[in-house]
Amino acid sequence: MELLSTSLIDWSRAQFAMTAMYHWLFVPLTLGLGVIMAIMETMYVRTGNEQWKKTAKFWMNLFGVNFAIGIATGLILEFQFGTNWSNYSFVVGDIFGAPLAIEGIVAFFLEATFISIMFFGWKRVSKGFHLAATWLTITGATLSALWILVANAWMQFPVGMEFNPDTARNEMVDFFAIVFSPVAINKFFHTVISSWILGAVFVAGVAAWYLLKKRNTEFAMQSMKIAAAFGLLASLLTLYTGHGSAVQVAEKQPMKLAVMEGLYEGGTNEGLIIFGVPNPSKESYDDGKEAFMFPPIKFPGGLSLIAFFDTDAYVPGIKDIIEGGYTQPDGTKALSFAEKQAKGKMAIDALGFYKKASAEGDEAAMAQHRETLKENYAYYGYGYLKDAGQSVPDLAKTVYWAFHIMVYLGGYFILLFVVLAFLVYRKKDIANKKWLLWACIFTIPLVYIASQAGWMVAEIGRQPWTIQDVLPLQAAVSAISVQSVMTTFLVFLALFTALLIAEVRIMLNQIRKGPEDTH
Secondary structure, three states, X not given: OXXXXXXXXXHHHHHHHHHHHHHHHHHHHHHHHHHHHHHHHHXXXXXXXXXXXXXXXXXXXXXXXXXXXXXXXXXXXXXXXXHOOHHHHHHHHHHHXXXXXXXXXXXXXXXXXXXXXXXHOOOXXXXXXXXXXXXXXXXXXXXXXXXXXHHHHHHHOOOOEEEEOOOOEEEEOOHHHHHOOHHHHHHHHHHHHHHHHHHHHHHHHHXXXXXXXXXXXXXXXXXXXXXXXXXXXXXXHHHHHHHHHHHHHHHHOHHHHHHXXXXXXXXXOOXXXXXXXXXXXXXXXXXXXXXXXXXXXXXXXXXXXXXXXXXXXXXXXXXXXXXXXXXXXXXXXXXXXXXXXXXXXXXXXXXXXXXXXXXXXXXXXXXXXXXXXXXXHHHHHHHHOOOHHHHXXXXXXXXXXXXXXXXXXXXXXXXXXXXXXXXXXXXXXXXXXXXXXXXXXXXXXXXXXXXXXXXXXXXXXXXXXXXXXXXXXXXXXXXXXXXXXXXHHHHHHHHHHHHHHHHHHHHHHHHHHOHHHOO
């Protein structure tokens, strides 16, 4: 039975990860390209230059293809909350469903209303109204991202809720605490602005291809100028919001931070790893093996500074978090895994006793058990974990590499956009700098890797939790057969792969035609 349960969890995780990663191939390009095409149309309205109109319409066509397939993959992704993770939906659906419902009613409605005007209203409405429709379309897409990210941030940092023992469900008590959670606000800006980088890299790469081919050079230079300035701004803002994410993770998800840095035993004045190779033979936090193949290169005090704005601050490692006893930033002593597990089991038992007392009509016992449940509910999920090792993400080395690859590539994007912006705005002849143009083209797959790596850090780093500290995977998964999950996994894999191939072919065909064939 345990083997079946583990297999079911693994396949359900694999299916959700696969569909989420495919979906995220389309979303960031929608968010980034949408703003860029809106800026180009704004230039057209301000200058009256028909070339800007042609440029905006070209990118708008590519936006439309990507937008449509992104919607199709997103719908399938959301269905899994009811099919593969029905226990999750039952326990927290009252909260998690609210932002998703708002996303569907408000944001998606905004997109659906104005996207038709954006594509088909060039000759039917005024320039100003059409420009407004374009900006409102991308605003709707961004608002869609907002509500989805609010829901995801709540999974990372559950606030604004209370557990109702009568229904065995979490219920929303403070909507604004959920929406304006510091984790939600930072996650929204970091995710959306990093998507702008992807859009800028995509535009720069395609423009570079035209310059290499010596085709549509005016269009290509217009696109390159917008991409360079917009990409540089987005890269710098992403660096800032990325620091904000690190601060939030250090405070609210210390295990994720420890895994991101491969930190098993923490300390004060903790260094930030510049480069290090994790030891592949190290399988457990307490196996006594070295964490790295060789001593990593570190920036002294960097991790303490980034996490807590103090080079002398204490940063706990994986082993420290499990053993507890260190002083936390708020001055309290950190509980050990064993203490959290004990409190979790007390909460689970209290819920069972409450239900029994309720059936017997014993109101005094109900009040007593309700209070015990409330006092220990913050660690409810630990009661389902068998040992301390289960509290450590099972793909810790994957999280480490995903985080560092994302950081390395982020630094590279800043450098690339600095060079591009300097050259295009100093009116240098970049058409003859083939090394730079090829770099722009080859950066397109790299920016997708960085985008996917960011989500891998966020989601794998949170494991084993679906809701941080409250609901682990084994308590959230649906009671369905492994074979059915395997079958749908293969079906979705084939379907999403076909959609991706279709999108790439359509977009490449449109790029080969060029803006002169845009209608």
